[in-house]
Ligand SMILES: Nc1nc2c(ncn2[C@@H]2O[C@H](COP(=O)(O)OP(=O)(O)OP(=O)(O)O)[C@@H](O)[C@H]2O)c(=O)[nH]1
């Protein structure tokens with residue numbers, strides 16, 4: 567389900583912020599691997615978009631396809647619930663999961679804001695629906711309940727040589743993280759349809775000795791949206807730039823010069839070529 571805290575959970579597993587997070591559903595659009603390395607195991611966490619129940623654009627179909635792909639190569643599946651989704655919303659998903667021959671784990675997230683009775687009733691529902699699966703209660707935000715969950719996952723990891731070199735923490739290049747950090751600020755700074763009409767692409771990344779010079783393109787679907795993204799005298803986009811630059815600097819440990827440009831790309835959410843170029847298909 568969207569917005570239940572999957573990306574926050576990935577960050578809690580990894581012990582650092584890798585995936586972007588926002589209070590709005592459909593924040594995550596692509597898959598991201600967080601690779602957790604220890605002396606005797608390597609665990610690859612795959613954060614995925616939430617399932618879009620009523621796809622309105624090709625983009626949504628692509629996001630749902632990404633969820634399906636994630637199912638296919640998972641060794642363990644973690645179904646995250648935040649106590650607000652009803653089980654009926656999960657029914658199709660649970661049916662699809664039943665067919666997969668891998669262990670599943672249920673995580674009830676956001677327990678910091680759930681009443682004890684609510685947690686109990688969600689637990690009861692999932693015990694009935696997925697009797698084979700162990701249920702964990704966590705607060706990904708406060709990093710509570712994460713250690714027992716990781717220990718359980720380690721127990722169920724298949725025996726296999728490490729897939730990635732032990733010093734890698736992700737499958738994505740730095741440009742991807744830059745685009746995502748800008749996109750997160752757009753999700754946090756704008757309302758309604760604006761974040762959903764926006765795609766972010768890192769066009770250029772020049773790594774100099776003391777500074778990284780980065781050019782980022784923000785695509786929107788209409789001129790009116792471009793005006794909103796820019797804001798009066800460019801004030802709104804300036805804020806996005808300041809906030810994103812701070813995060814990027816922290817992430818790469820270096821000073822950043824960040825240039826943001828806004829461009830209109832008509833109906834990009836249904837534009838197959840654009841979606842391909844942006845990595846959705
Ligand atoms: N109170 C509380 N809020 C949480 C917790 N985990 C996540 N959140 C909040 O829930 C919202 C959604 O979190 P995300 O991690 O973006 O959720 P997601 O499942 O990745 O969402 P999508 O990518 O949109 O599907 C954010 O506002 C988070 O801060 C938690 O344990 N407690």
Ligand SMILES: [Mg+2]
Nearest residue numbers: 572573593594
């Ligand atoms: Mg997410």
